[in-house]
Amino acid sequence: MAAVTKENVLMITSSIAAIQKLRTGVSKTFSHLNQGITASKDEGEAKKGFVKQFQEDLVGVKNSFDELETSIASLQPLKEAANMGNLGQISLDPVLDKTPIYPQVLQTYKWSTKLREHAQAADSILNRQAPKRTYGHISVLSKKRKTPPSSHTYNPVHVDKFFDTWQKNYTSVEVKRVQQSPNVFQVTLGRTLQVVLVLQSFIIERVIVRAHHEVILQVDGTLDLWTQSKYAVFRKITDHATSAMLNFHFMTMPELSVKSFMLWLNSYLRLFTMPCKKCGRILKGNMPPTWRDFVTLSALHESCRQ
Ligand SMILES: [Zn+2]
Structure with missing residues (x-):
């Protein structure tokens, strides 16, 4: 057996030898008791001879037994067997x-x-290299890390309530469920842009940013979740929104994920009027500042981010 060490094999071999010696000694002793020994003709001498032989046999048995006991005591117990x-x-x-x-x-x-x-x-x-989150979320996240995911326990009513409150607080944002699919929301930011959000409870599964006037239905009336906007600026924002969706994903606090994402998204309301924080211009390479910092929400051109 692989678990048996080399020392153990040697000790087991010597123990077996000690057992054989002990058995031989015991058999010899009983054989002498049973059949007697070749006695001298003198009756007194014969008695003495027998007692002497019997003593020798018993000493032999005792020595063999001691030897066996020492061998057994030196055997190492199997670690695995002890733990099992x-x-x-x-x-x-x-x-x-x-x-x-x-x-x-x-x-x-x-x-x-x-x-x-x-x-x-x-x-x-993995814990050492955990991606950094927005300020203020790190300590909460590390404390709650052990909490099992609970996003599946949210009722659709919670999601509706959340967006109702959101629209009251941010009046320029309009959120409505798309009739064709209960998991899809159409978020309109003023007259700047619209976002198609696919939500599984409070988990954002997909984001597509399109122009305000672009349609979300295909010609046959079905929902179009895949066609990108025909404008480069909105395709670029779709890419940024997808990374924001991943950045703001908090496994244990899904509602906070959507809240952080919506706050970030809201900063695009002034997409065409807010100048870049670095170069101070609105247009650069025919594009407005399409990037919004995840923490400060500052507007930056793609080329001004470095
Ligand atoms: Zn710039």
């Missing part, structure tokens, strides 16, 4: 030819231990 609890007991009487269950269990146990060690190492590496 009751399963380790299978090894005490293994019939390996008929039931190879013990070696299989041992192998599985080793793999599972190795897997756990690798998973712990991966977890610590």
Whole structure:
């Protein structure tokens, strides 16, 4: 067996030898008791000879027993067997030819231990390199990291309530569910742009930014979730919105994800009137500042971000 160390093999061999010696000694003792020994003709001498022989036999038995005890005490217990609890007991009487269950269990146990060690190492590496979130979210996120995801428990009514409140607070934003699909929302920012949001409860699954006047239905009346805007500026904002969607994704606080995303999106209301924070211009390469910083919401041209 692979788990048995080299020292253990040597000790087991010497223990077996000690057992054989002990058995021989005990058999010899009983044989002398049973059949007697070749005695001298003198009756007194014969008695003495027998007692002496019996004493020698007993001393031999005792020595063999001591030897066996020392060998057994030096055997190293199997680590795996000790950690396996009751399963380790299978090894005490293994019939390996008929039931190879013990070696299989041992192998599985080793793999599972190795897997756990690798998973712990991966977890610590991933935690060290966790992507940075918006200010103020980091401490909350680390405290709540162990909380299981609960986004699936939200009722659609919660989502509607959330957007109702949002529209009251931000009057230039209009949000409505699209009739063709209950999971799709049309968000209109003033007369600047419109966003098609695909939501699974409070998890944003897809974002497409289009011009205010572009349609969201195909010719046959079905919902168009894939065609990009024909304007380069909105295609660029779609790319940024997709990265914002990933940046603001908080596994344990889905409502906060949508809230942060909507706040960020709201900063596009002045897309064509807000100058770039770096160069101070509105148009550069025929494009307005299409980027909005995730933290400060500053407007920047794509080329002014570096
Ligand atoms: Zn600029």
